[in-house]
Amino acid sequence: MKRLNTIMIVVFAVFIGGIACMNLLADDQPFSQAENRPLMEFPKVSLDRITSGAFTKDVETYLSDQFVHKRFWTSIKATAQKVVLKKDNNGVYFGEDGYLFEKFKPPSEQLDANSESISRFLEKTKGVSVYGLLAPTSIEIYPDKLPKFAQTASETAAIQRVEEQVKGDISWIDATGALKAAKEQPIYFHTDHHWTTHGAYVAYRAAMEKMGMAPLSSDEFAIRTVSKNFRGTYDAKANDPSVESDEIDVFEPKFHVSYDVDIDDGQSKMDSLYAWEFLEKRDQYSLFLGGNHRAVTIHSNVKNGRKLMIFKDSYAHALVPFLANHFEEIYMVDLRYDHRDMAQVVKEKEIQDVLFVYNIAGFAEDENLIWLRQ
Structure with a gap:
């Protein structure tokens, strides 16, 4: 027995030493x-x-x-x-059925500060139509798939808290209600924190209703699966080899439409809302508009004179390909990288509509909305 213990200690020491050397x-x-x-x-x-x-x-x-x-x-x-x-x-x-979920922590003072930042922005943009869309993550839509006794705060309550705190003229889009009604559809990835294009389409319909515009029917798009091996942020953290990969679908218009996409004031340009090269990389969600950028301008051949500015996180990336069919120009701003006086930008570009698009988990911890207070 003593000799066996000695061998085990030596093996363990060699193992630890080998890892340290590596x-x-x-x-x-x-x-x-x-x-x-x-x-x-x-x-x-x-x-x-x-x-x-x-x-x-x-x-x-x-x-x-x-x-x-x-x-x-x-x-x-x-x-x-x-x-x-x-x-x-x-x-x-x-979770059940191959779903991975990240716990939603009870909101801190940062959420309240972000509500105040939006209120300050509204004070400076009177006369502009402003809309807010705070999306839940999958943990709020599928609580029945969580393991027993899993602890998580209510995202719905956090969204309601923001809507109650923001002072000023803003119309809130009920994405949560629309998504819960469509929960039997593949509206969220199993391995990632984002909604799928199907989920984004559900939110798009809710947004169009609130904005007084007619949404396009799903029959007006060809739905195509472009990836069957997507693994997202939850998979990167959990790294459970038994969880299967996700599929990524895109909705391609059956009608004629064209886009001119300007990224970061001309640093790069695209004639598509999809950066197909990302399907060959780990970060396949960046298929949508090439991922995060400081500022993105989208011109479409929809000649109606309407201009929309979007303050956003990456949830907006799968949503914008639907919105782009209703606006002549869309300006996407990521406040993590763009610290201009946004009320002044709205005025200079003669923006008529502003839309905030964030998932509530990210919004609750985002420290960059403070730039709206300039």
Whole structure:
């Protein structure tokens, strides 16, 4: 028995030492394709940062980000978690029917601050029609698919809180009600936090009704599956090898329409609302408009003189291909990267309609709506 214990200790020490050597010898990676985010570089060393504890905290993040073969080890962890009947891995719940869900935390003061930022914007844009669409994530639509005793706050309550707090002339679009009514359709990805094009179409119809415009029938689009191997942000966190990939569909107009897409003031241009090259990458959701940009301008051949400005997160990317068939010009602004005086921009561009499109989980933590207060 003693000899066996000694062998096990030696094997374990060699294993740990081998992993440590691999981490020391491996080159740091600047970006994770699996998680679609930049990875932490080795933090700067200073006496102040050491004494404050900031350096130690950053080193922990760095080691976690740069851990060699991280996807392999987290997949083993996910499998082990399920074997011992754990409900989640890295904060992502294992739901029924292959769904993954991320817990919605009770909103903090940031949500209230964002409501105030919209109110300030409304004060400066009187006479402009402003609409708000705060979308729930899949956890609000499919609570019946959550594991037993899973804890999550109410996204519906958070949306209602924003609608009650925002002061000024704004029309709220009931995306939650429309999505719940269509929950039997494939309106959310299983492995990602976004809605699908089917979910975006449901929200589009609700938006058109609120904006006093007639939505296009689904029969006016050819629905085509363009990917069968999409794995999104929830999959990157949970890394459960037993979960199947998602499909991505696109709605292609059967009628004649053309688009001229200008990205970041001419840095690049597209004649389509889809960046097809992303289907060959991990981040396939960036198929829609090429992902996140500071500002995107879309000109269509819909010559009705209507101009729409959208303040948004990435939920808007699957929605805009429907909206673009109703407006001559659409201006998309991402406040993470664009810090202009937006009330002035609305005036200069003679915008008649403004639309806020955010998922409530992202909106509740977004620190960039403060730029609307300029």
